[in-house]
Amino acid sequence: MPLLDVKSLNIGFGKAPPVVQDVSFSVDSGETLAIVGESGSGKTLTCRSVLRILPANAQLRGGEIKYDHAGTVCDLLTAPAKQMRSLRGDRISMIFQEPMRSLSPLHRLGNQVAEVLHLHQRISGSDAKKQVLAQFERVGFADPARAWASYPFEMSGGMRQRAMIAMAMISKPDLLIADEPTTALDVTTQAQVLGLIKDLQRETGMAVILVTHDLGVVANMADQVVVMNKGRVMEAGSARAVLGAPSHGYTKKLFAAAPVIPAVAAPSRPLAKTDIILEIRNVTKSFTLRSGGWRAPTVITACRDVNLQLPRGKTLAVVGESGSGKTTCARVALGAITPDAGGQVLFSARSGDLPVDVHNLTPAQLRSFQRDAQMVFQDPYSSLSPRMRVQEALTEPAEIHGIGTKAERRDKAEEMIRMVGLSPDMLPRFPHAFSGGQRQRLSIARALTLDPQLLVCDEPTSALDVSVQDQILGLLEEIRDRAGLSYLFISHDLAVVARIADEVAVMRDGVIVEQASPDTLFYNPQHPYTQALIAAQPEPDITRPIDLDLVAKGAGSSESWDELFRFEGQNTPALREVEPGHMVRCHA
Structure with missing residues (x-):
């Protein structure tokens, strides 16, 4: 039994046709599943349904989401509200795409991340702060103490996203749903955060569902890939198979659009600065x-x-x-x-x-x-x-x-x-x-x-x-x-x-x-x-992973x-x- 098993999921709004139609996938402990597709393809709605945090007017029209926690299997679509509250943020965490919407502007970042520990664990304030500061350091904050005392509006977009990542990972969940987790991050921090997620997977056996449009991130992280378009699964399989030899025309189109640093044969002439x-x-x-x-x-x-x-x-x-x-x-x-x-x-x-x-x-x-x-x-x-x-x-x-x-x-x-x-x-x-x-x-x-x-x-x-x-x-x-x-x-x-x-x-x-x-x-x-x-x-090449040692040397x-x-x-x-x-x- 996989850790999470999604079968024939259908989601719609009002009387309109479903926006997520017959979507199925599974993820095992310690495995990373990447869900790839364009904006509006239904990736985020699919992942939000796992935690039952869909918009109020969204309709779950069919399907099942089975979660295996310590040998006990439950359907997350029908589980009692109290059970879902205990799972959210503790055993199943989510990193959201837009941190400014997800963080309270009235509370300091440190207190917001520590709240996860206070809600799900019996822990003192000093122990919680110690864990949060350590997590802040791991996700790339140069000054964790300053980050603890700062409000979200005092931080850049990338800094806020780091705080969101720390909040999602502080409880060492069984399943981490990461919705564009590195979108707002610079590439050096992105490389370090991806390395951090891999480290946690090795330490805890955590599974990851990675929602992304960055095929380079997929190549460095994913074991399995699901490609979505207009609410449907276009292609699915191992990362090596999908990235190495994509079969569907839509997947090929995504590869053609992926930006890459070009190979340069020689330097160009300097830019003339007249007007x-x-x-x-x-x-x-x-x-x-x-x-x-x-x-x-x-x-x-x-x-x-x-x-x-x-x-x-x-x-x-x-x-x-x-x-x-x-x-x-x-x-x-x-x-x-x-x-x-x-x-x-x-x-x-x-x-x-x-x-x-x-x-x-x-x-x-x-x-x-x-x-x-x-x-x-x-x-x-x-x-x-x-x-x-x-x-x-x-x-x-x-x-x-x-x-x-x-x-x-x-x-x-x-x-x-x-x-x-x-x-x-x-x-x-x-x-x-x-x-x-x-x-x-x-x-x-x-x-x-x-x-x-x-x-x-x-x-x-x-x-x-x-x-x-x-x-x-x-x-x-x-x-x-x-x-x-x-x-x-x-x-x-x-x-x-x-x-x-x-x-x-x-x-x-x-x-x-x-x-x-x-x-x-x-x-x-x-x-x-x-x-x-x-x-x-x-x-977007599975045979050319990021050199984390070189990144750490220059970005240190x-x-x-x-x-x-x-x-x-x-x-x-x-x-x-x-x-x-x-x-x-x-x-x-």
């Missing part, structure tokens, strides 16, 4: 965090001495792990937060215009800048109002700026929603009616409604499945080339960056450690952290790097040009 639309000069940004009680406030430097130039019509990518200062730089560039004294952001909307200082604009200049520079945020659920229909969300920017009539704004909304691959029929819906990937497409459409000159993209494809990601990247490239749009592209995915960027700046601990064109960077990476990022990129403490690159605290070496257009932070 600059955005320049970041000597930008440092510090934040003061309250410490509580009588302790002095803590000063955190998010980014330090950042200098970047973005040529018009090009894409500058900023890559690094969560908490490296990427998003802070983007917000400073958009004028959302003010840099420390001495920092400047210069913007020139059109070729030939004199640059303006973004942080010293007149009201008229600010209004013009806000129209010319837009941002696509990492978390689409937070950036779209749950109270506004999609049509209102897409017409609001033009309405604020007094552009067009009501009918023209409606036409523009229809044009934008088509541009990102959705139907105008969806305009009357609210954001909660869309999947995570669809909401991100809506966020991109909203940012494009004002026809901006500069688009700052903060992890715009991190929530998307590979086929939609491929479409969005193609769309962004097409818009850039057609309209001369310029992108400041924030990402942790080097495969995405390799495709879209003209120049890449790699950030670590608030400073740029390496900067070059993608070809140069991938052909001749110099810095140990850059080498770790490349090594951590999962490939900067004090452990080779002497040429080592820096301690604020004492960093200078950013030096080692070859034309290739900058590396190293000692002379």
